[in-house]
Amino acid sequence: MSDRLNEFLLHLSGALPSQAQTSGEPHRFHWIAAADDLEVAAIFHAIEHLPNDLPKDRRPYLDTALNLVAMRLRDEPELPDELIPRIAALYRRWGAEHPLRHLLLPWLTANGTIEALQEFADLTADDPPNRTSAAAVGFAPLMRHGDFNAEALYPRLLDALQHISVAALVLDLSNFLFRSGRLQQHPAAGVSGQLIDLLGGITSRLGQLEETSELTPEKLQVMRSQVSEGVALAVALCDALALIGDKNAIGKLNQLLTLSHRQLQCEAAAALARLGVEEGTKHLAEMAKHPVVRLRALKFAEEVEQLAAIDEEWKSPVARAEGELALWLSQETQFGIPPHEMELIDQRELAWPGFEEPQTCYLFRYAFHMPAGSFQSLGIVGPLTHSFAADLTPWKPEDAYAAFAGWQAEHQDVFETEPPEWQESQKQLADSLAARVVSEGYQVIQVVKLGYFFGDVRLVAVVRRADGIPGVAVADLRTTTFYSGEGTDRPIGPHEAYMMHKGREFLASFNPNTYGM
Secondary structure, X not given: OOHHHHHHHHHHHOOOOHHHHHHOOHXXXXXXXXXXXXXHHHHHHHHHOOOOOOOOOOHHHHHHHHHHHHHHHHHOOOOOOOHHHHHHHHHHHHOOOOOOHHHHHHHHHHHOOHHHHHXXXXXXXXXXXXXXXXXXXXXXXHHHOOOOOHHHHOOHHHHHHHOHHHHHHHHHHHHHHHHOOOOOOOOOHHHHHHHHHHHHHHHHHHHHHHHOOOXXXXXXXHHHHHHHHHHHHHHHHHHHHHHHOOHHHHHHHHHHOOOOOHHHHHHHHHHHHHOOOHHHHHHHHHHOOOHHHHHHHHHHHHHOOOHHHOOHHHOOHHHHHHHHHHHHHOOOOOOOOOOOEEEEEEEEEEOOOXXXXXXXXXXXXXXXXXOOEEXXXXXXXXXXXXXXXXXXXXXXXXXXXXXXXXXHOOEOOEEEEOHHHOOHHHHHHHHHXXXXXXXXXXXXXXXXXXXXXXXXXXXXXXXXXXXXXXXXXEEOOOOEEEEEOOOOOOOOOHHHHHHHHHHHHHHHHHOOOOOOO
């Protein structure tokens, strides 16, 4: 047994003294991603003999092993045949409440042999992970690799359609394999009647949820999860039924058009258009008016060769840019809903850090109106699509572009350090710069960081000006620049202010004749 393997197994088993255990951080074992067959077999043997209720301090090592072996199998899929049924048996033994058992599934799908895929289909049909995000880990290798026997998954995998946590994943994979030509017939063609019934049930359920009111925060969170799952499944069903070409689905697809959810309307309209129903094309043209689904509506219309049916106003570069920002803002990682207002406030060509050719930049003002109040800011589309949690509307377009450029641009000579990281010389420099800022009439509330810009050093601090206006000061060895917090109840903070500061310099250097700050 190699030293590296022995060290890892000792950490996984908890056999080391507590002091030695804490020194063995999981990131030290990244060699597992390139482990040989014997090492993989030994690691799995050790995992088999772990208790189900593994102590929390040893769980990171199990997490590391499961993830890194999956990575190794992604690059070198060979796995000893005798391990495959043992992986399935361990998955079942760990049970639904085990926090990491879903990480065994990509071992099977990354391996990709007929036996491994059949085991994966059985596990997914009988006992899938109870969270969609966890289940997706096992499906991911099948969406990346094309050198496996896709027929080994079917028809068994279709039995998993009864489980809400994996139904959409099963259909998305089936749609992908058929669309990419991996399968000559859609694997769910034989159960299209079942899919139509399922779509009808999902439509009814989503309709009921739309009518629900007066929810507590807890119930609202549950409802959002149910809507998210229902939407994902309805989208996959629309795609599958259109690919299968079953016109018996037209009635249920028309019902889906009656819901208020615009993405679902767009997906149903696209499915109808692909089935040759004129109403589908008309509805896609209507959906293109709404920024949040505009790009999907245009894509679907192009696929069915009906792009000419959509007004030119909604196909322009500005309209497409508006749609891109609306879609980005509506993501769960951002606001989760599309903005209530959008307005183009600036458009220009700029030489942009990281791009060889000038970039067309669009700057939009957007607003959300909530029961607790309104929020507005500026978002960019062009070299990047982005916005900040702070309100940029009090700032000129040039300053907003600078903030986005400063956020995106990367260079090894442009970086920041915060007080806990400082050496003595940096502390002295920060104290000196802070003293000068005070001498200029500012009250220093908090020193935030030092910024290094191609050899120039700046202090970034939250301050209050002599007239009482709060803001951020960026002070280098020569000057102090003040970034005001006036004009909004969500002003930029020290990080956004410094992005704007360094972004101004980036853009000025890239646009010496046309960019004035």
